[in-house]
Amino acid sequence: MPRPIEARIHADALAHNLSCARRRAPDAKVWAVVKANAYGHGIERAYPGLQSADGFAMLDLAEAERVRALGWRGPILLLEGCFEARDLELCSRLNLWHVVHHESQIDWLATHKTTWPHHVYLKMNSGMNRLGFSPQAFRHAWQRLSGLTQVDAITLMTHLSDADASPAAARGVAHQIEAFEAATHDLAGERSLCNSAATLRYAASRRELRGDWVRPGIMLYGSSPDFPHHSIGDWDLQPTMTLRSRLIGTQQLQAGDTVGYGSSFTAEHAMRIGIVACGYADGYPRHAGTGTPVLVNGVRTRTVGRVSMDMIAVDLTPVPEAQVGSEATLWGLGPNGSRLPIDEVAQAAGTIGYELMCAVAQRVPVHAA
Numbered sequence: 001m002p003r004p005i006e007a008r009i010h011a012d013a014l015a016h017n018l019s020c021a022r023r024r025a026p027d028a029k030v031w032a033v034v035k036a037n038a039y040g041h042g043i044e045r046a047y048p049g050l051q052s053a054d055g056f057a058m059l060d061l062a063e064a065e066r067v068r069a070l071g072w073r074g075p076i077l078l079l080e081g082c083f084e085a086r087d088l089e090l091c092s093r094l095n096l097w098h099v100v101h102h103e104s105q106i107d108w109l110a111t112h113k114t115t116w117p118h119h120v121y122l123k124m125n126s127g128m129n130r131l132g133f134s135p136q137a138f139r140h141a142w143q144r145l146s147g148l149t150q151v152d153a154i155t156l157m158t159h160l161s162d163a164d165a166s167p168a169a170a171r172g173v174a175h176q177i178e179a180f181e182a183a184t185h186d187l188a189g190e191r192s193l194c195n196s197a198a199t200l201r202y203a204a205s206r207r208e209l210r211g212d213w214v215r216p217g218i219m220l221y222g223s224s225p226d227f228p229h230h231s232i233g234d235w236d237l238q239p240t241m242t243l244r245s246r247l248i249g250t251q252q253l254q255a256g257d258t259v260g261y262g263s264s265f266t267a268e269h270a271m272r273i274g275i276v277a278c279g280y281a282d283g284y285p286r287h288a289g290t291g292t293p294v295l296v297n298g299v300r301t302r303t304v305g306r307v308s309m310d311m312i313a314v315d316l317t318p319v320p321e322a323q324v325g326s327e328a329t330l331w332g333l334g335p336n337g338s339r340l341p342i343d344e345v346a347q348a349a350g351t352i353g354y355e356l357m358c359a360v361a362q363r364v365p366v367h368a369a
């Protein structure tokens with residue numbers, strides 16, 4: 001029998017979450033962002049649930065090829081654009097739209113030989129200071145692109161650094177929206193500004209933010225971009241990935257007994273614990289300390305002691321009937337309608353749902369649920 005750990009991907013939940021994005025931005029088109037191998041879900045596994053998107057966005061050219069290989073004939077967008085001039089050949093061959101965020105990418109386009117002109121996304125750095133043209137340089141870049149026979153459509157885009165900020169935070173989205181509006185108000189072309197947080201929080205009520213295309217990623221995968229301010233329940237999102245395993249051992253502890261490396265947990269009184277076949281080599285976060293939520297047979301309990309490479313220990317006090325073979329849900333959907341949002345596990349480990357789902361290890365088998 002293989003080791004009992006597995007990840008399960010819920011296509012119906014992906015489709016549900018995509019429909020939530022659409023509901024928030026009813027008159028906009030939706031890019032399903034599938035970078036990082038569909039946020040760790042596997043592009044091929046996620047695709048059936050996301051097929052009703054208007055397009056797929058990612059960074060890797062190899063991932064774009066995989067989406068085409070699945071038979072997708074609609075738009076595909078490379079969010080970081082080309083990394084070198086010859087990447088444009090693949091863009092021409094597979095009809096990929098690509099972001100232009102730097103002068104050198106315009107130089108490459110100007111010398112590219114293609115029969116079909118390209119659709120590009122011209123990116124403004126409106127304050128995040130990662131990629132993009134400054135508001136002052138934006139118009140010149142737009143004019144240069146407009147003059148190229150290699151280009152037939154320019155969408156204006158920017159990326160928001162603080163769309164998930166708590167309402168009390170000093171920086172929200174206003175300064176970036178103003179910079180974008182001021183520099184683009186008289187330029188032709190579609191617009192795209194919203195990631196998941198902006199789609200959920202602003203797209204429904206603010207036309208100028210919604211634009212023509214929204215770019216949700218994390219919300220499609222059942223994690224709330226502004227947790228703990230909002231949970232997936234608040235946003236009506238569903239978990240799309242379940243990481244589950246089984247108990248492979250149990251121990252009866254007496255008061256004073258310790259658990260695991262470093263003896264970081266000491267039992268205050270007699271208690272039973274279970275040992276789950278899941279550790280940091282499976283992608284479970286090592287920083288998740290005692291008290292991280294976990295489900296056993298669908299009952300919520302907590303981890304105790306340090307996460308080791310292949311195992312974690314869980315408190316069986318609320319599940320006295322648990323035995324070797326009992327199901328442990330590390331995140332996602334458990335038995336009998338139970339669920340454990342990935343965001344709660346991430347918070348206990350001092351990280352975010354994005355990182356946990358992207359980090360599920362190669363050795364964990366992934367199955368369609």
Ligand SMILES: *Cc1c(COP(=O)(O)O)cnc(C)c1O
Pocket residue numbers: 033035079159194195196197215216217218219225
């Ligand atoms: C990753 C990414 C997104 C999606 O972000 P989420 O927070 O996952 O919704 C949108 N736009 C760009 C440019 C990105 O790189």
